[in-house]
Amino acid sequence: MSRFSFGLLAKVAKAMLGAGVVSTFMLGAASAQTIKIGTPLALTGGLADEGKKQVIAYDMWLKRINAAGGIDVGGKKMKVELIRYDYQTNEQRAQQLAERLIVEDKVDFLLAPFGSGHTKVVAGVAERYGVPVVATSASSESIFNQGYKNLFGVLAPNTGSITNLLALVGQAQPNVKRVAILGREDVFPKAMATTMNDLATKAGFQVQSMEFYPVNTLDLATPISKIKSLKPDWIYITGYSKDLILARKQMADLGVTAPVVTMITGPVYKEFIDALGAQAENVTSASWWHHSAQMTGDDPWGSTKAFYDEFVAREKQDPDYVHAASAAALVALQKAIEKAKTLDKAKVREALATLDVKTFYGPIKFGPNGMNTAITGLPIIQVQNGQPVPLFPEAVKKGNLRVFK
Amino acid sequence: MSAQILLNGLMLGAIYACIAVGFSLVWGVLNVINMVHGAFIILGGYLTFFAWLHFKIHPFLMILPVALLMFGLGYVLQRGMINKVISKPVLTTLTLTFGLEMILYNAMNLAFSATPRRIALDMGVFNMGELLLPIDRIASMVLALTLTGLLYLVLRTSKIGRAIVAVRMDRDAASLMGINVPQIYAVTFGIGAFMAGACGALVAVVFPVSTSLTGLFLGKAFVICVIGGLGTVPGALVGGLALGVIESVAGYWLGPQNAILIGFILMLVLLVVRPTGIMGKKGYE
Numbered sequence: 001m002s003r004f005s006f007g008l009l010a011k012v013a014k015a016m017l018g019a020g021v022v023s024t025f026m027l028g029a030a031s032a033q034t035i036k037i038g039t040p041l042a043l044t045g046g047l048a049d050e051g052k053k054q055v056i057a058y059d060m061w062l063k064r065i066n067a068a069g070g071i072d073v074g075g076k077k078m079k080v081e082l083i084r085y086d087y088q089t090n091e092q093r094a095q096q097l098a099e100r101l102i103v104e105d106k107v108d109f110l111l112a113p114f115g116s117g118h119t120k121v122v123a124g125v126a127e128r129y130g131v132p133v134v135a136t137s138a139s140s141e142s143i144f145n146q147g148y149k150n151l152f153g154v155l156a157p158n159t160g161s162i163t164n165l166l167a168l169v170g171q172a173q174p175n176v177k178r179v180a181i182l183g184r185e186d187v188f189p190k191a192m193a194t195t196m197n198d199l200a201t202k203a204g205f206q207v208q209s210m211e212f213y214p215v216n217t218l219d220l221a222t223p224i225s226k227i228k229s230l231k232p233d234w235i236y237i238t239g240y241s242k243d244l245i246l247a248r249k250q251m252a253d254l255g256v257t258a259p260v261v262t263m264i265t266g267p268v269y270k271e272f273i274d275a276l277g278a279q280a281e282n283v284t285s286a287s288w289w290h291h292s293a294q295m296t297g298d299d300p301w302g303s304t305k306a307f308y309d310e311f312v313a314r315e316k317q318d319p320d321y322v323h324a325a326s327a328a329a330l331v332a333l334q335k336a337i338e339k340a341k342t343l344d345k346a347k348v349r350e351a352l353a354t355l356d357v358k359t360f361y362g363p364i365k366f367g368p369n370g371m372n373t374a375i376t377g378l379p380i381i382q383v384q385n386g387q388p389v390p391l392f393p394e395a396v397k398k399g400n401l402r403v404f405k
Numbered sequence: 406m407s408a409q410i411l412l413n414g415l416m417l418g419a420i421y422a423c424i425a426v427g428f429s430l431v432w433g434v435l436n437v438i439n440m441v442h443g444a445f446i447i448l449g450g451y452l453t454f455f456a457w458l459h460f461k462i463h464p465f466l467m468i469l470p471v472a473l474l475m476f477g478l479g480y481v482l483q484r485g486m487i488n489k490v491i492s493k494p495v496l497t498t499l500t501l502t503f504g505l506e507m508i509l510y511n512a513m514n515l516a517f518s519a520t521p522r523r524i525a526l527d528m529g530v531f532n533m534g535e536l537l538l539p540i541d542r543i544a545s546m547v548l549a550l551t552l553t554g555l556l557y558l559v560l561r562t563s564k565i566g567r568a569i570v571a572v573r574m575d576r577d578a579a580s581l582m583g584i585n586v587p588q589i590y591a592v593t594f595g596i597g598a599f600m601a602g603a604c605g606a607l608v609a610v611v612f613p614v615s616t617s618l619t620g621l622f623l624g625k626a627f628v629i630c631v632i633g634g635l636g637t638v639p640g641a642l643v644g645g646l647a648l649g650v651i652e653s654v655a656g657y658w659l660g661p662q663n664a665i666l667i668g669f670i671l672m673l674v675l676l677v678v679r680p681t682g683i684m685g686k687k688g689y690e
Contacts, residue, residue, distance in 0.1 A: 044511055046617035048519035089617070185662050213661040216621050218612065221413040222656035222664070242521040245613045249523065253530060253539035254409075275523040275613060 034081040035071060035343060037333065038101030039111040040122060045089025046240070049271060050114035050322055054136060057319075057326035058082055058111075060310060064300035071334050074341035083107060087118075094118050098125040108343050109133070109333055112151075114322065116140035117187035123151040132349045134333050136326040139288065140191035144369040150345075152352050152366050154328045155321075156375040158188075158195050161286035166203045168380050168392045169234065169260055169284075172401040176260055180232035181210040182223050182247070189238035192264045196236055208232055217243065224250050234260040241266050245275045252279055259403040260284065267383045268320050280383045282402045284391070289321040289361060290379040292396040297359035299331040307360045328361035335364075409536055410657045411650065416542045418649020420607060423549035424622055425629035426556060426641035427600030433636015434573040434593045436495055437487065440502040443623030444509040445598050449475055449605020450614035451513065454522045457609075464524055464610045468548065472603040479598025483591040491590060506619070513616050521613035545607040550642075552603050556596070557638040569593050573636055631672045634685020643684050647671075 039058075042051035062082055065071060070079035083105050087094040094113055101107045102125065110126050110133040112119040119138035126133040127148045135153035138144075139161075144153060169176055179200050183193025190212060197210045208230045211223055224247065227235060235258045237247050244266035251257065266272035267285040291308045301307040307327065311319040336351035337343065356365045356374070363374035377393035382401060389399040428442045449471045456462040456471075482505065490497050528540040560566035571579040572589045580586050608614065608622075625648070633644020648668050656664035675682060 044514045044519070044616075046519060046615070048514055048616075052518070182661075211660050211662070214665050216624070216665060217661065218618070218621060218625070219413075219417050219652070220661075221417070222410060222653045223661045225409050225413060226657060242613050242615050242617065245521050245523055249613075252527065253542065254537050255530065271520045275521055275525070277525045279525075279527075 034079050035073070035109075035337065036081050036083060036105065036107040037109050037111060037330075038083045038098075038105055038107030039085075040087040040094045040097040040101070040113050040118075041084050042089040042113055042118070043084075043086035046242075047089045047114050047118075049241070049269075050137070051086075051089075053320070053322040054111075054114060054326040055084075056311075056315060057136075057323045058084075058330060060307075060314070061300060061327050061330040065330075065334065068300065072338050073343060078343075087113065091118055091121050095121045095125055098122040099129075102126070102129045102131055107131070108345065109348065111136060111326075111329055111333075112138060112153075115188055116143045116191065119143055119151075119153070120146070120187065123148050126150050130345055130349075132333075132336075132345060132352055134329040134352070136329040137322055138188075139371075140188050141369070141371065142191060143187070144371045148370065150349055152332065152370045152372075154325050154332055154361065154364055154372050155288045156373070156378055157371050158191055159199065160376065161288070161378040161380070162192070162195050162199050164378055164392055165262065165284070165286050165380050166199055166205070168401060170203060170205075173233075173259060173403060176205075176233040178206050178208050178230070178232045179234045179236055180208050180227045180230050180258075182220075182227065182235075182237045183210070183212050184217075184239035184243055185212040185214050186239075189240070189264065192238040193236075196238075205234070213239075213243070220247050220250050221254065224254055224256050228254060228256040232258050234258055234262065236262045236264075238264040239266075241269055241272050241275075245272060248276055248279050248283065257404050260401075261404060262286075267381060267388055270317055270320070273383055273386055273388070277386075280386070282382060282384070282404055284380065284382045284401070285388070287321050287379045287381050287388075288375075289324045290381065290388075290390045290396055291319060291324075292390050292398065293362065293379070295358065295360055295362050297331075297361075297363075298357060299334075299359045301327075301360045304360045324361045328359055328364065331359050331361070332357070332364050410653050412536060412538070414650035414653030415646065416546045416649070417653060418646035419546035419549040420604070420611065420645075421625055421629055421649050422553050422642045422645025423600065423604040423607060425626040425633070425645050426553050426638055427597035427604070428623075428626035429630045429633070429635055429637070429641045430556075430569075430600075431594055431597035432630060434569055435483075435487075435491065435498075435590050437491070437498045437502065437594070438495065439594070439597060440499060440623065441482075441506040441509060442597065442601055442626055443619035443621070444506050444513070445475055445479070445601035446605040446608060446622045447614060447616060447619050448509065448513060449602035450609035451517055451522070451605075452602075453606040453609040454524055454614050457524050457526070458522075464526065464606055465544065465548065468552075468603050468606040471606045472599045475602025475605075476595040476599040479601075480591050480595035482598075483594035484587070487594065488587055488590060491587075506623075510616055510619055517616070519616050521615040521617075522609075523613045524609055526610070541610050545611050549604065549607055552600065553638060553642055556600060559596075560638060565589075565592060569596075628668055628672050630682070632668075632675055632682055634682030637684055640682055640684040644682065647683070 069077040085097040112135040116138040119135045139155040244263045262284045273280045340347040340351040365374035367373035380392040381388040390396040431439045453467040531538040629644035634640030652664040655667035
């Protein structure tokens with residue numbers, strides 16, 4: 001049998017083992033002297049792309065931290081071991097694996113999977129066992145308002161990005177008044193749709209419609225035809241990349257357009273722009289981070305530029321907010337452990353709750369509900385000439401809002 | 406607007422029919438609930454996408470090569486694996502095809518990642534007054550209906566088609582009449598995969614292709630079979646068109662969040678009042 005066949009078989013066998021396989025990232029052998037961080041990751045299934053982004057960022061941080069001898073725990077350097085399982089984008093499996101990480105693998109701390117919905121289930125398990133969990137990509141306030149004491153998230157709340165978006169469009173296009181909203185019936189996309197509905201109404205926009213499509217939707221022709229009949233000035237659609245690519249294509253097919261088209265958060269990702277080509281042009285979105293913002297901080301990279309340069313050299317593409325926030329989650333955990341000078345979960349939780357640090361990603365300071373409240377001025381981007389170009393805030397602005405003709 | 410909604414439903418329904426027809430045939434003839442059917446469709450979609458991406462082959466030209474390739478895969482899988490447990494209870498074959506689906510699904514994830522891939526061929530839109538007919542969707546609808554019609558003709562008029570129908574009606578009698586039943590089983594499974602592959606090529610033109618859609622296609626095929634009736638081409642056609650129109654109309658009047666629910670309610674009602682489905686025959690429920 002050829003080497004290719006063996007390789008493929010090995011990959012398939014590994015995939016078949018699925019969640020039963022544990023992968024350990026570490027430089028050197030695991031021992032009692034290591035800090036164990038566990039994470040269920042979506043390495044297969046609908047969120048596999050996002051899960052793989054988390055892996056890249058975790059790997060980058062892990063190499064840097066272990067190369068430096070590990071995390072300083074009360075004067076003693078301890079290397080870090082990251083234990084991950086593939087939860088196959090299956091919420092129940094994420095829950096089971098979080099429990100397994102705590103009970104069987106005896107991890108010290110957890111990182112949450114991608115997205116608000118799956119963060120919520122993992123946070124529920126972590127809360128039961130009193131294990132601090134840092135969310136890399138959850139921004140829905142409903143998740144953080146459950147009363148969990150051990151959940152912390154590095155993303156800023158949804159409301160910040162929508163407030164900025166409304167301000168930008170309101171100033172640049174004062175004639176834009178009527179908004180049609182279409183959202184995916186899922187935790188984060190639904191929160192982004194309902195928050196838009198509330199804030200747009202308060203800001204004086206007329207929300208003509210707000211509808212939701214189910215998670216397993218194959219076709220969006222009908223809700224998009226309905227939007228067409230409303231003749232809105234602003235079409236605002238939330239969902240994940242597959243939904244948004246389909247929505248944009250079907251908008252073009254059905255001749256649906258508006259001066260402003262926003263999709264949350266597809267245009268932030270390279271895969272959205274690659275799949276749509278010219279149709280991605282002028283679509284706006286909100287992001288939680290952009291590499292144009294030049295930050296400095298006390299972390300393994302020290303600056304946004306250093307993180308960006310390492311990422312580009314490694315991946316041959318620009319990082320997006322998922323990469324940066326995933327690395328930042330580990331930085332937050334690292335800083336809390338250093339501050340607590342112990343691996344005691346309750347003390348590290350306290351250190352996280354009072355953390356106030358500057359990093360390559362931006363400042364991290366968790367509010368009473370565990371969300372990162374230190375970041376303001378969340379970027380608004382627009383696809384221009386095949387690139388996500390920041391329009392807001394002023395510090396990172398590289399273009400002006402363009403409208404659809 | 407109502408006409409556009411109906412047209413949207415018909416365009417979707419034709420693709421649904423194409424999705425379900427191979428699944429229905431395999432279920433009706435072999436009594437195998439082919440859990441790998443959705444993954445076959447997606448594999449067909451990926452093959453079409455990469456042929457377009459790397460060799461600039463128009464996706465419609467890939468329908469036949471992809472379908473033939475999938476026929477070969479289906480035939481080999483049936484002869485080599487499924488046939489060995491074909492006489493076992495339906496749960497055994499279901500578990501086997503479920504395992505095959507997991508292998509294919511994960512292999513595709515590793516090979517292609519879950520990134521949605523889209524064939525960026527904008528073929529334009531045909532205007533008929535207020536009606537907008539995206540040419541790629543109309544062409545896919547016509548091709549889906551043509552493929553479904555051709556399968557119907559093959560089953561009605563060809564020797565192999567009559568043999569398949571005979572096996573579906575009475576396996577033992579067909580065997581006594583000299584029909585090589587294991588061979589017919591493998592050919593039928595191959596035809597099911599052929600239709601899945603052809604449908605995958607059409608789906609790749611209209612929708613982004615992603616491994617995350619495998620379960621969705623399988624679920625649609627299941628619902629369509631229950632609505633339309635099992636084991637017959639007209640059943641899949643009627644079930645597919647009915648589901649497409651119902652989802653479209655319900656999505657417009659009751660909101661998209663309720664469209665899928667209405668389809669499932671129809672399925673449940675039919676299970677109670679007409680277990681054979683709209684076009685099904687007694688004995689295949």
